[in-house]
Amino acid sequence: MTLPSKVRQVVLAARPAGKVAASDFRLETVDAPALGEGEIMTRTLWLSVDPYMRLSLGEGGQALGSLMNGGTVSEVVASSNPAFKVGDIVEGRTGWRDYAVSNGQGMTRVDPSLGPITTALGVLGMPGLTAHTGMVPVGKVKAEDTVVVSSAGGAVGSIAGQIGKAVGARVVGIAGGAKKCAEVEALGFDACVDYQAADFAAKLKAACPNGVDLYFDNVGAAVSQVVFQQLNLEARVSVCGFIGWSDLSDAAPGPNQLPALYKTIVMKRLRITGFTGANKAADAMQQLAGWVKDGKIAHPERVYEGLDQAPQAFADMLGGRAGTGKVVIRVGPA
Ligand SMILES: NC(=O)c1ccc[n+]([C@@H]2O[C@H](COP(=O)([O-])OP(=O)(O)OC[C@H]3O[C@@H](n4cnc5c(N)ncnc54)[C@H](OP(=O)(O)O)[C@@H]3O)[C@@H](O)[C@H]2O)c1
Structure with missing residues (x-):
């Protein structure tokens, strides 16, 4: 696959005054980072929005203009790290962007035999x-x-x-x-x-x-x-x-x-x-x-389409407008 020359990302544009609004964020396009020794490049498939992200948006929190943090499920598209190969599906906190480069720390491989890969951001995450x-x-x-x-x-x-x-x-x-x-x-x-x-x-x-x-x-x-x-x-x-x-x-x-x-x-x-x-206990996941698997736990998802919908999805999730279950954003085609 040809690696991207540009990356789309969502940054904090304004500190929310009370309730979070989609207008507190900005979508921008920047040069794609180069892949260094021991690093992997991932293409974001799914992005999660969770309440903890609200905690860093106030005064003294993350800088205005900085990338929004967030859990993702991604595909490895390039690797110079022996622990990951191209095609691996991984879960990590690569943030609100469509491609990311990292050293792979904190990334875990998603086991697709346990359920759809979005469950790594929800019921099995x-x-x-x-x-x-x-x-x-x-x-x-x-x-x-x-x-x-x-x-x-x-x-x-x-x-x-x-x-x-x-x-x-x-x-x-x-x-x-x-x-x-x-x-x-x-x-x-x-x-x-x-x-x-x-x-x-x-x-x-x-x-x-x-x-x-x-x-x-x-x-x-x-x-x-x-x-x-x-x-x-x-x-x-x-x-x-x-x-x-x-x-x-x-x-x-x-x-x-x-x-x-x-x-x-x-x-x-x-x-x-x-x-x-x-x-994190192994028996908890089991x-x-x-x-x-036995159908005792249902896991509805509310899917928003496209990285540009992440701010709206976040505001809707916090405000109770996104419906029941886990809110996820489809960033790239699976
Ligand atoms: N301890 C941990 O390690 C840990 C880990 C993950 C999450 N959490 C916490 O667990 C809680 C649930 O997280 P989640 O991801 O499942 O999010 P969530 O419950 O879906 O949070 C959003 C929901 O909170 C409700 N809400 C918002 N403002 C409210 C208010 N003033 N009064 C009553 N309900 C209100 C809304 O539902 P309604 O439509 O029902 O109003 C909204 O849809 C959050 O407090 C989160 O910070 C803790």
């Missing part, structure tokens, strides 16, 4: 294995539990809830809007409650008649204040994320709720564990891939 961490080793989910999952329609939450179902628990999702809740229920959740509805707390209570034993929290903020009221004695809370506060525009109004939260932690003898990272 960072989001799915993060769901596994929070549900299995941290949350210690069991069949007798009533589990609540916030942002249940997201890449992590949709898998976390289905892991709960795979072990036999009652699982209730929380998501924004009736349409998304219906999509979450179609994944096999026992119920899904709309946090935007006026009667959210009452609906959650009705969906969890025996209280909540395990809360997989992706959101924090106002949603979690409601769930905390419904936790059982000695309930467990796996704290995965805080997207409800990530752009700081959704801070709960009114008095400081922290003292009340601490009182709940003490009086209910809660076990709250924060965690970071995908479960267990997850087994559930996918």
